[in-house]
Every structure is written in structure tokens, then in C-alpha cells.
Amino acid sequence: MDLPPVGLGTMGIEDGAVVRTAIDCGYRHLDTAQIYDNERTVGAGIAAADTDRTDLTVATKLWVDALGATAVRPATEASLDRLGLDAVDLLYVHRPRGDYDPETTLPAVEAVREAGLTSCVGVSNFEPDQLAVAREYLDRIATHQVEFHPLFWREPLLSDAQAHGYPLVAYSPLAGGRVFEEPTIVDIADRHDTSPAAVSIAWVTSYDNVVTIPKASSRPHLEANLAAADLKLTDAEIARIEAIEREEELFPE
Numbered sequence: 621m622d623l624p625p626v627g628l629g630t631m632g633i634e635d636g637a638v639v640r641t642a643i644d645c646g647y648r649h650l651d652t653a654q655i656y657d658n659e660r661t662v663g664a665g666i667a668a669a670d671t672d673r674t675d676l677t678v679a680t681k682l683w684v685d686a687l688g689a690t691a692v693r694p695a696t697e698a699s700l701d702r703l704g705l706d707a708v709d710l711l712y713v714h715r716p717r718g719d720y721d722p723e724t725t726l727p728a729v730e731a732v733r734e735a736g737l738t739s740c741v742g743v744s745n746f747e748p749d750q751l752a753v754a755r756e757y758l759d760r761i762a763t764h765q766v767e768f769h770p771l772f773w774r775e776p777l778l779s780d781a782q783a784h785g786y787p788l789v790a791y792s793p794l795a796g797g798r799v800f801e802e803p804t805i806v807d808i809a810d811r812h813d814t815s816p817a818a819v820s821i822a823w824v825t826s827y828d829n830v831v832t833i834p835k836a837s838s839r840p841h842l843e844a845n846l847a848a849a850d851l852k853l854t855d856a857e858i859a860r861i862e863a864i865e866r867e868e869e870l871f872p873e
């Protein structure tokens with residue numbers, strides 16, 4: 621998939637006006653999920669925005685209780701109904717847990733794609749061995765969405781994305797705000813006369829095949845995050861951030 625460097629994560633957004641503002645600011649990739657309980661809100665924002673539907677990449681995710689062979693299609697249809705859309709562009713398996721069984725789940729998701737309810741199928745929170753199995757059942761893995769920020773990232777998942785040529789969608793690129801106090805990030809931000817948020821987003825998107833979806837609520841944050849992908853870090857700065865030793869996984873299994 622051809623995704624822009626910065627999209628919008630919507631977990632916690634409960635006002636369609638935020639989504640509309642984001643689209644007005646230039647966001648073209650919108651990420652929601654059944655478990656965020658805000659698909660109606662995201663759909664309302666899309667409907668209110670003055671942008672062609674075809675210019676947007678809308679993604680949602682099937683929660684772990686919607687992964688049984690007979691559950692996938694009605695759960696997808698329910699998401700589309702809440703979003704007010706005929707189809708999404710990207711439908712994820714949110715986590716390989718609960719009712720997930722590659723032999724039954726993935727053919728059901730492929731059938732939903734073939735029926736035109738989604739253009740592409742992605743996975744999220746998979747391990748490398750689970751990606752290999754998924755590849756046997758899916759036409760292709762369009763994207764893999766994983767936690768990826770200066771305080772937690774996994775090189776094997778990045779390597780898999782680069783080897784197989786799909787975008788890794790980095791979630792929680794600001795570690796939910798924890799990067800704002802990280803001394804290395806603050807120091808690099810000071811050198812560039814910018815914010816730690818911008819440095820984190822610039823670092824995440826500095827890697828080949830990586831795009832990201834920070835969540836933001838205000839126009840200043842939305843605009844700053846979109847612009848952050850243009851900030852160029854030096855190789856030495858990228859290496860300094862890679863060397864940060866804190867490991868803070870926000871969303872462990």
C-alpha cells in the first residue's frame with residue numbers, strides 16, 4: 621500500500637470535528653478499530669470533511685472476538701455500517717488472539733476482501749513466525765501495524781516489512797507522551813529548535829517502509845505531527861535514539 625508518512629491514530633478521539641479538522645489539515649490515512657468504539661465518530665468526521673472519499677485511506681480492525689470463520693463478515697459489515705462507508709481500504713486482524721486461527725480466520729478475511737468490503741488486508745501485533753504463517757493464507761500482507769517508538773521497537777519486524785516490501789505502520793509513535801521526558805529526545809529536539817514529539821515522529825519515519833499514526837486532538841498538534849516527517853535527523857542522531865536503553869512496551873499481549 622502507498623501510505624503517507626503520517627496518518628491519524630484515532631484511539632480516544634470521540635469528536636468527529638477532530639477527524640474533520642485532521643482531514644482539512646491534510647491527513648489522508650485514518651486509523652480506527654472496533655475496540656476503540658469510535659467508528660461512528662470517525663465516519664461522521666469523514667462525512668463532514670470536504671475531501672473525496674477516494675483520496676482517503678480508511679482502516680479499521682477486527683477485534684479478537686470477531687475472528688471466527690462465521691463472525692468475520694458480519695463484524696466487518698457492522699464496522700462499515702458504523703463508519704457509514706461501503707468499504708474500507710484496509711481491514712486488520714487487530715491481534716492474533718481470542719478466536720484467531722490462521723486456517724479459518726484468514727480465509728474468511730480474504731473472502732471479505734474478494735467481496736469488496738475492503739481493498740486490502742493487514743495484520744497487527746504479529747510476531748515474525750505468525751507473519752510467515754499468515755502469508756500462506758493471505759493473498760498478501762498489505763501492512764503490519766505494530767508498537768514502534770524510541771522507547772520500544774523491534775528490529776525483526778522492521779526487517780520483515782523491508783524484506784517483503786510492505787509498510788510497517790508504527791503505532792504510539794510518541795509512546796503516549798512518554799518520549800517528551802526522554803533526555804536524548806529532548807536534547808535532539810533542542811538542537812533542532814523543535815519539540816520531542818517532532819523528533820520522535822521524524823525518527824520513526826526515517827526508516828524505509830515505516831509510516832506512522834500519532835493520535836492528536838488539537839489543530840496545533842495535528843499540524844505539527846504532519847510537518848514532523850519533513851524534519852531530517854542526522855545518522856548520528858538516529859543512532860543515538862536507537863541506543864536509548866529504556867524498553868517501555870505500552871501494549872504487551
Ligand SMILES: NC(=O)c1ccc[n+]([C@@H]2O[C@H](COP(=O)([O-])OP(=O)(O)OC[C@H]3O[C@@H](n4cnc5c(N)ncnc54)[C@H](OP(=O)(O)O)[C@@H]3O)[C@@H](O)[C@H]2O)c1
Nearest residue numbers: 629630631744791792793794795796817834835836837841
Ligand atoms: N494496533 C494496535 O494494537 C494499536 C494499539 C495502540 C494504538 N494504536 C493506534 O496508534 C494510535 C496512536 O497511539 P496512541 O494513541 O497510543 O499514542 P501516541 O500517538 O504515541 O500519543 C498520543 C498522545 O500524544 C499527545 N500528542 C500528540 N501530538 C502531540 C504534539 N505534537 N505535542 C504534544 N503532545 C502531542 C496526544 O495529545 P492530544 O490528543 O491532546 O493531542 C496524546 O495524549 C492510536 O490512536 C491507534 O490508532 C494501535
